[in-house]
Amino acid sequence: MILPSSPQSFVDVLIVSAGPAGLMCANAPAHAGIKVRIVDQKVVPVTAGHADGIHSRTIEILQSYGLAERLLQEGTRFDRAAFYNPGPDGGITRTRRTQAIFAPTGRYPYTVTRHQAGIQALFRDSMAAKGVLVEQPVIPTAIELSHVNSDIEDPKAYPVKVTLKHLDSAEGKSEVVYAKFVLGSDGAHSWVRKAFNIAMDGDQTDSIWGVVDIVPETDFPDLRNWAVIQSNHGTLMNIPHEGDMVRFYIQLPPDTDFMDPETGRVDWAKASAERIIECAARIMQPFLLSTVGEAEWWTVYTIGQRVARSYSVQDRVFIAGDACHTHSPKAGQGMNASMCDRHNLAWKLVYVLRGWAKMSLLKTYESERLKYARDLIEFDRKWSKLFRDKPQSEANEDGASQEEFLRMLETSNGFMSGIGIRYEPSAIVDPGHQSCASKLTVGERMIPHDFLGAANAIPVNIHDMLPSDTRFKILVFLGDISVEATMDRARALAKRMDAPEGFLKRFGQGAHEKVFDVLSICATTNDKMDFTDVPKLFRSHWSKVLLDDQDMTDRGGGGGYEAYGIDPAEGAIVVVRPDGHVGKVAPLEHLDDISRYFANFLQE
Template sequence: MPLQTNINGKFTNIDVLIVGAGPAGLMCAYALCRAGINVKIIEKRATRVAVGHADGLQPRTLEVFQSYGLLDRAREEGNELRTAAFYNPNPNRKGEIELSERVPFFKPGVLNPRYDFGITLHQGSIEQIFIDNMRAMGLEVDRNTIPLALEISESLVADSDTYPIKMMIQNVASTEKEIVNAKYVVGADGAHSWVRQSLKIAVDGSLTPYVWGVLDMVPETDFPDYRNWAAVHSDNGTCMIVPRERDLIRVYVLLEGQNAVKATKKVADDIREKVPPEWILDVARKNLHPYTIATPKSFEWSSLYTIAQGVASRYSVQDRIFIAGDACHTHSPKAGQGMNASLNDTYNLAWKLIWVLRGWANPSLLQTYEFERRQYALDLIAFDKKLARLFSDSPRNQTNVDGASRTEFMSLVQQSTGFSSGIGVHYSPSSIVDIKNQDIANGIIIGKRMPPGTVIRLLDFCPIHVHDLLPSDTRFKLLVFTGDISGTSQLGKLPQLAARIDHLRSMLPSLTPNGVGQSGLKALTIMNSRKDPALFKKLPLTLRSHWSQVFVDDIDVSSSGKISGNVYQEYGIGLNGAVVVVRPDGYVGAISSFPDFGHIENYFAAFLRGP
């Protein structure tokens, strides 16, 4: 039905209209606004989330926050999660549990994370970090605002400079209506997404027969691991404890057996109000025996939920309207992936929208959003089903031979941390992931995020983390590993390489975010040489555009060895050097040798917009 346009309201042209101001929507709005994009974000809620809901940031998400300069506040307000504890039935004391094992929540030697911990922090606080930073840039969330109707003009879709989408929105308080003409729309409006339903996008999935109770409280308990992540399997049931900020803990309790609640799609609406938090806590007490936990004077939040696991059949319509976050995937909260998956959906989408909106990239670049993030969601659901089953199954014993074994459960949790941390996300080959030349730097996996490392800035001997060279500023980074240029052989290869980099820059657009001109490609030089400031002037100008952009792979200035280099060895780069393309989202897109630099030129040509 054609959109009603004869309204007594406003008509606005917007580059990107975002529906939903949860984590996914706010990440998208913040990233776009930061890049100078004309963006509008609407939300039906009058205020941000006040209590409950998601509360965990995984190591890869912490890296993303660091790339935006947002991590310090999250660390200051949140609780760092470093240790996991596993409790199982005590074979010698029926009805009691005992500690099976304590392990690092994220193993540094296995994952190679920059941050070997997670942060638990209330979703509303995380939302507020984005809201405050957006406000400083002049962008506010339009609250109490709902979408009413949506229309796409087929004749305008092909022209990237047009506004083919019309959406009628309404402020529910004032009843004022507005027509928004948008180039792009992002539906980040939750599991019951109005945008997804308007587009008739199906969700492929199912509801598992498990119902969980959850509550937030400040505990008085003798349970030893209440300040660690703790998974408890007992003969009485299953629960999980997650330490939170402000001395809070979150308790998840499986409602089964005599405490069972039948799983239905309407479980939250039907019985949430009928199940008080005291009842959920009482079930937890049985699971924690012989440890005790007192009833607090008040609970901050409590709820019931079923585990719905599903993925939207598609993530976009005509590369103009996109869905993200819970609008396109739902799963259990056991692995702490919900908010992290949502944040990283729009982190992936935002830079692609920026490049297309500014005319730098072909619109086909936007197709890689669904290609990359939907496969991630499918992998997440497969992992979540295994984890949810092991969480929810009763412990294996003589009378329950098909139950969850403690070895199987602990093994899955520990072995899957690469995935659950976000560090192990690996995008498949596409126009922006070219896996040729992987052997040139076998420690840098094409399609995965750039691994961490420490280098020394040449002119002031300051140790710098490699990730700090890769801020989320919408630019591609070209990491030029020159090899050892102390001798004339390797040094002599650099002028020709610099000329080819200059030619590549001429292919790329000149970026002007906030009126400040800068190239779409930033080159950084990392040498496998001694700390000799005299080497700086030997580099071609292209490889030393500023004194702060040249580094060596060495130990710190004190020679104490505390700040160790060895990135060439860790990255698997030989004496002949390498060139590594890092995308604006920190993922490695391509690698080449010096002679094969044309490979990188072809990489960019595959998605850059021609004249």
């Protein structure tokens, strides 16, 4: 172990940069009792602009942390998309309206916009409740990782030494921090990534984009929809925002002088919000466009489509978000991908730090999220090409057509919304026995569905029973326990699950409720049973017993077994990981397979 001559501080997790990804990964361990510090170089947090779109799956994740309700109250929802092409008179004409996000199993089948400061405030306030505040302005100036294998392999060791500089101190105060893990969420020019020479594969595109947030004065009718405008003067995306504000993403003409040809960087002396708005006005003709007051925020940038070769260094230093993947803003994946990176990693860090899981669990962060990032870049190349190509018109019959856009939306809906992301088989994704829950794809997130509380006959969405509290959720689909043989099977199952050799006792760390949250779902109508009928193991609390039945008004609930592809006569056990993805399904008789699943990565 590296030991300082005069140590100043030790910490479980040090996070560099307080963007959405960093805050996501600070919030979860903080609530799990892990010692976390998070530093950021900015003097004050961002107050406007930057990343803005939250897709269906990310809203579900925020809901699992108890943060979605505030997002939905403060953000702007849009459900509809409008498409415009060049018109016969040289202007633009609307060719179609359609659903904005195709998320058939999404609990929130729409997108919500909220500027990045608002998103970050969700996490900052949540962390503050646990006494964790962002330290700023603070930057790392040096980082060292121990070369001693015993340090790297011992989860109790502090193998990372980081020197931090406090920029607000007159003498430039520095301190040394010894960390078990360091997480770099410090953007496309990541200091952490460069410190360990992690290469980025990909290239810089020649696309130049301007972004501006304004309150417009316009007669454009689709201002409050997601609108994709392809004109003879360029391409524009209209995104509704808070209040009367909108955001324009504008692909600037290739002959623009916004970029310095020698450096390839923005020439800020020539770029301005006014010039971006002038480009928007040309694209939107014949509709009129002016602004009410000044732009709230704007920027100009070129697009790089790159992905890091590695997401970790010895599973002690990790990178996430723009630090390991950069792409265009056109599908709104940046902030969503970044937060999902850290949502994937957070629970794994907690398990290792608590001593509940083997260090090897951390390798699944890179294997799962790196593949996703490569798929994201490939998707972004295809999506960007549709925007870059000249639109189809009478004068350009070979241009990008609206049908191509719609096909891309429909075929990529699971990827864009996030609800279709699937992790490949691994130590924590075991697709064996997939047929016993044929419509719950192992590796994908748990599908939301309304069930009834057996104790009160009130509908509850299964997602509300799967909070991000770092526990594995064991969903036991018992079948219809009003049938005597099924009830006998349920009692026998409870006895086997609670036996010393069962996975609850083997991996439950002395009190299985710390690691496993057991719920039962019965295919029994609410008039034929009480929640107390199920064996005690399956009802640690009255809220843990659910029914696959309609509510008292026949407006919701029912059909859950069918939706998940589970035979009520056979039942099934579904293991949901702490990040909401299905890790394993098995018949009720195959408890040994579930034990083997957990033995892959948990400590007995």
